């Protein structure tokens with residue numbers, strides 16, 4: 001099992017990356033030994049793109065990823081992010097001012113134990129700071145050798161255009177999956193016009209599209225408890241849709257999660273999803289999906305089984321929803 005490569009902007013990466021967030025927060029308790037073994041297995045399988053952020057586990061995730069890549073840095077495309085400075089029930093505090101950008105890269109590099117990162121994303125666009133200021137400060141980091149390429153996450157088409165005029169943007173990381181298709185109307189064509197690669201996050205719908213989640217998460221620390229899609233009646237409604245996806249997958253001898261990943265990957269050669277897991281078993285299942293070829297009729301069948309507009313509930317609670325698409 002080896003994974004092919006794809007281009008995002010000027011970068012060549014494995015056709016699927018590894019999301020590391022869940023190793024330190026969000027989806028149930030992690031285990032450092034298995035998490036590091038998962039990163040190592042990913043590298044062994046040819047996965048080169050590793051995704052973290054300063055905010056994941058309040059820095060603990062960058063430290064974990066740093067330990068995992070120690071001695072294995074060559075060939076790794078290490079991506080991290082800044083911008084979610086605090087979280088509260090009313091929503092996140094977003095910062096994109098130049099002073100914050102300059103301060104955060106040094107903190108991230110210190111936690112990672114690296115002298116540079118390959119891809120540095122603004123995690124959200126700060127509505128109170130011109131995006132030109134944010135990207136101008138990010139561009140200074142390229143000149144200083146601390147960062148190789150720049151990215152944005154959950155940005156609007158207009159912000160992407162303005163940012164790209166200051167410094168080339170290599171990648172746009174936004175949520176994209178069978179149940180989250182909001183980027184398709186404006187953001188995607190803008191990225192394609194500008195030669196910006198797409199890195200879909202939560203391509204497995206935070207685990208939901210695998211069909212292996214059979215009850216609403218209820219642990220306080222689980223991010224999904226705050227997401228309307230995962231609550232009560234919405235959960236039951238949405239679970240029935242995933243059952244149809246599972247049936248389709250079984251007919252084809254694959255899993256629902258693999259179909260969901262193959263569908264994202266089929267969106268174009270400039271698309272590199274980053275499914276997240278902290279377990280080698282899931283990783284191997286996910287990587288195997290990178291070589292699944294879907295025919296037009298497969299895609300039609302998948303979209304008929306799990307149409308985006310059939311799912312109930314917003315992807316984020318109101319406060320987080322206000323921070324996306326800026």
Ligand SMILES: NC(=O)c1ccc[n+]([C@@H]2O[C@H](COP(=O)([O-])OP(=O)(O)OC[C@H]3O[C@@H](n4cnc5c(N)ncnc54)[C@H](OP(=O)(O)O)[C@@H]3O)[C@@H](O)[C@H]2O)c1
Pocket residue numbers: 018019020021022027028051052123153154173174200201202203204205206207208210212257274275276277278279281282283285286
């Ligand atoms: N830019 C942003 O704002 C943003 C937001 C969210 C995430 N991200 C990034 O994107 C990455 C991926 O997104 P995500 O982790 O939120 O969601 P995801 O990849 O859609 O799903 C992750 C969840 O699915 C489970 N899972 C993974 N593979 C599985 C399999 N084969 N079978 C059954 N369950 C499986 C994981 O379980 P285990 O945890 O038990 O392994 C975890 O609970 C993150 O790690 C993070 O780096 C970025």
